[in-house]
């Protein structure tokens with residue numbers, strides 16, 4: 001779960017009213033020092049350099065530095081705004097033998113602690129901090145960021161200008177959305193949440209972002225019960241592939257078979273190839289002849305001819321959940337009547353665009369991917385899954401927003417999205433609520449990619465090979 005800066009501030013205010021002055025900061029600083037020691041692997045003889053800003057983020061760094069001094073680490077602090085430093089923290093740091101140095105004098109560091117700005121940051125990193133961040137990047141030491149890597153927008157993950165590139169981000173109190181999405185996700189490195197007692201104060205807040213864990217999936221993944229037959233488990237229909245792209249149909253159908261349904265029906269021109277690759281699948285060439293399903297996946301490799309258009313119209317007209325991907329999305333972007341049908345649907349719809357498909361439908365994404373997905377979901381009344389390094393899933397009407405926490409850049413490979421859309425369609429047919437089906441599908445897809453990446457470069461068929469093992473392990 002991640003909470004907005006506003007929510008974290010409110011929680012801090014209510015806890016600060018009940019605890020002694022400086023107690024939260026002391027907890028945060030201790031956690032930072034402990035994590036820095038882990039990174040160093042040793043205390044005596046090691047050297048830490050603190051980058052200290054004008055606010056409490058800098059205060060955290062100085063208190064952590066004092067803690068490190070007490071454990072035998074040699075600590076130097078660069079005061080980025082020398083006339084504005086947390087006074088008590090600086091006094092504590094000096095009292096422990098910490099030294100204040102000029103940026104130019106920093107020559108060696110075994111770890112760098114970034115306390116330039118935290119959740120008090122607004123806008124791009126100001127000019128006075130830029131040289132400090134650049135110098136830190138030149139040193140070979142790992143950077144431990146406190147709360148957020150300075151330069152990353154805590155709420156959106158946007159980086160406009162210079163920003164710290166952290167190996168680890170130690171985040172006191174609650175995760176901030178900017179650590180989980182966009183460029184911030186890349187800059188934050190490993191994110192570690194530190195409990196400083198804000199939990200109860202955050203309990204009633206609706207998280208700005210949710211991220212599923214492996215453990216969440218254990219209870220969510222469909223599994224057959226003793227009384228089930230193939231129809232009660234759910235049947236998914238897949239409309240994908242064309243004469244040019246029969247492979248897309250094979251991939252989407254392949255993953256649809258694995259998402260918990262009892263049967264897959266395929267409707268489209270690639271039925272010969274699909275039947276050969278997946279003998280268990282019921283095939284036909286049109287949606288009308290396919291038979292009853294509990295959800296549709298439509299779009300991968302579909303093309304945009306009249307047959308494709310008629311297929312999309314038919315599934316949009318149905319009263320079951322529909323997942324629309326790839327050419328299905330392109331058809332929506334170019335055909336106002338189809339887009340109108342989408343908005344008028346009473347059953348749920350899920351759209352799974354990558355950036356270019358998203359922009360064709362909804363205009364520029366900008367730097368706030370969560371806000372963009374949310375706006376799009378509201379506009380069409382559908383769940384929107386915006387793909388990428390950190391896939392975002394937004395439900396319409398202020399519903400939950402998920403960010404996916406699994407995956408690898410190896411997933412940026414042809415056909416990988418076809419596997420995702422078949423899988424989510426299957427989860428929809430098996431009865432998962434739409435936003436959750438999308439989030440669960442993205443999680444599984446990412447884990448399959450991680451597994452496949454362990455043995456070499458990843459191709460889309462590898463994902464089909466890994467999914468059964470991933471699902472077995474998680475449930």
Ligand SMILES: NC(=O)C1=CN([C@@H]2O[C@H](COP(=O)(O)OP(=O)(O)OC[C@H]3O[C@@H](n4cnc5c(N)ncnc54)[C@H](O)[C@@H]3O)[C@@H](O)[C@H]2O)[C@@H](O)CC1
Nearest residue numbers: 024025054055056057117118119120121122124125126147
């Ligand atoms: N409030 C609390 O209870 C706690 C706060 N903690 C720490 O306090 C931090 C928040 O402290 P503050 O509210 O003092 O704010 P910060 O220390 O994050 O930043 C505020 C300072 O940065 C400057 N600044 C703002 N935007 C900037 C930009 N774009 N470029 C350069 N400088 C910029 C401001 O002028 C101000 O001097 C948290 O991130 C966390 O590290 C923790 O110690 C836990 C407890």
Ligand SMILES: Nc1ncnc2c1ncn2[C@@H]1O[C@H](COP(=O)(O)OP(=O)(O)O)[C@@H](O)[C@H]1O
Nearest residue numbers: 354387388389408409411412414415416417418
């Ligand atoms: N850099 C990346 N890091 C992690 N995952 C990525 C990255 N780029 C793409 N992906 C994932 O790979 C998949 C690609 O889907 P898509 O672009 O639709 O591919 P295709 O159309 O070829 O099937 C998506 O699930 C997306 O989230």
Ligand SMILES: [K+]
Nearest residue numbers: 114117148150
């Ligand atoms: K920071």
